[in-house]
Amino acid sequence: MIVTLVVVCEVAFWVLLAAGLAVRYPLRMPRTGLALLLCEPLLELVLLAVTAIDLKNGAEPSWEHGLAALYIGFTVGYGHYTIGRLDAYAAHRFGTGPKPVKPPRYGYPRARHEGMLWLRTLVAVAVAAALLQGAILYVGEGGATEALRDWQWSALRIAGIHGVIALTYTIWPKKRPEGKGGEGAGGSRDAGSEDRRSQDSRSQDSRSEDSRSRDPRLQDPRPQDPSRTFTG
Numbered sequence: 596m597i598v599t600l601v602v603v604c605e606v607a608f609w610v611l612l613a614a615g616l617a618v619r620y621p622l623r624m625p626r627t628g629l630a631l632l633l634c635e636p637l638l639e640l641v642l643l644a645v646t647a648i649d650l651k652n653g654a655e656p657s658w659e660h661g662l663a664a665l666y667i668g669f670t671v672g673y674g675h676y677t678i679g680r681l682d683a684y685a686a687h688r689f690g691t692g693p694k695p696v697k698p699p700r701y702g703y704p705r706a707r708h709e710g711m712l713w714l715r716t717l718v719a720v721a722v723a724a725a726l727l728q729g730a731i732l733y734v735g736e737g738g739a740t741e742a743l744r745d746w747q748w749s750a751l752r753i754a755g756i757h758g759v760i761a762l763t764y765t766i767w768p769k770k771r772p773e774g775k776g777g778e779g780a781g782g783s784r785d786a787g788s789e790d791r792r793s794q795d796s797r798s799q800d801s802r803s804e805d806s807r808s809r810d811p812r813l814q815d816p817r818p819q820d821p822s823r824t825f826t827g
Contacts, residue, residue: 596645596649596659597645597646597649597659597660597662597663598659598662600641600642600645600663601642601662601663601666604638604639604641604642604666605666607638608635608638608670608674611631611632611634611635611638612632612635612677612678612681614631615628615629615630615631615632615634616628616632616681616682616685618631619631619632619682619685620685620686620688620689620691621689632678632682635674635678636674638670639666639667639670639671642663642666642667643663643667643726646660646663646664646730647733650730650733650734651733655739656730656731656734656739656740656742656743657742658742658745658746660730660742660743661727661742661743661745661746661749662746664723664726664727664730664743664746665723665746665749665750667722667723667726668718668719668720668721668722668723668724668726668750669719669723670719671718671719671722672715672716672717672718672719672720672722673715673719676715680695683695700769700771701768701769701770701771702768702769702770702771703765703768705764705768705769706761706764706765706768709760709761709764710761710764710765712757712761713754713757713758713761716753716754716757716758717754720750720751720753720754723746723747723750724747724750724751727743727744727746727747727750728747730743731743731744
């Protein structure tokens with residue numbers, strides 16, 4: 596039953612998200628759309644309540660309860676971020692907001708972005724571990740809590756693996772391929788664009804000098820003296 600409820604909550608998350616954005620932008624009902632988006636946290640509360648009731652009724656702690664805790668944790672860590680980005684895209688798509696800046700792909704901006712995502716993973720793991728620990732205390736040390744502890748270690752391993760991946764972008768920053776232009780979110784411009792700007796500047800200077808050489812007002816206005824002309 597818990598696994599089914601997790602699947603239902605995941606499907607309901609995306610259905611509510613799509614409905615909220617559709618009502619908020621195409622139908623021009625921002626308050627109603629916002630109300631639908633604010634209903635998202637209720638899904639996690641329902642899942643948490645059902646899981647607690649299941650344990651209270653004497654159900655043996657299993658991997659299903661651990662999965663529910665992990666799902667709630669990652670929804671807390673990444674739910675607001677996902678809704679915010681999709682809301683920005685929808686606002687731009689329907690002409691009510693600026694074009695969202697894409698996540699950086701290269702250099703230090705990419706490393707910083709990956710680090711921020713890792714912090715969200717830490718929040719998710721911390722919430723999941725706290726819920727699992729609460730379930731362990733509720734059941735008691737004499738109960739079958741091995742499955743819940745296994746999920747705690749799994750959550751910590753996820754945080755560790757993600758942290759190592761994020762660290763690699765700092766130690767070995769991803770370089771921009773030659774010919775790629777600048778990018779948003781702090782991305783720097785490449786050498787090719789600098790060369791193009793330099794060439795444009797030189798071309799403008801050349802055209803300016805050529806126009807000055809052809810302008811009669813800039814030539815020597817003094818007439819030549821015939822007496823100073825020599826014949827062979």
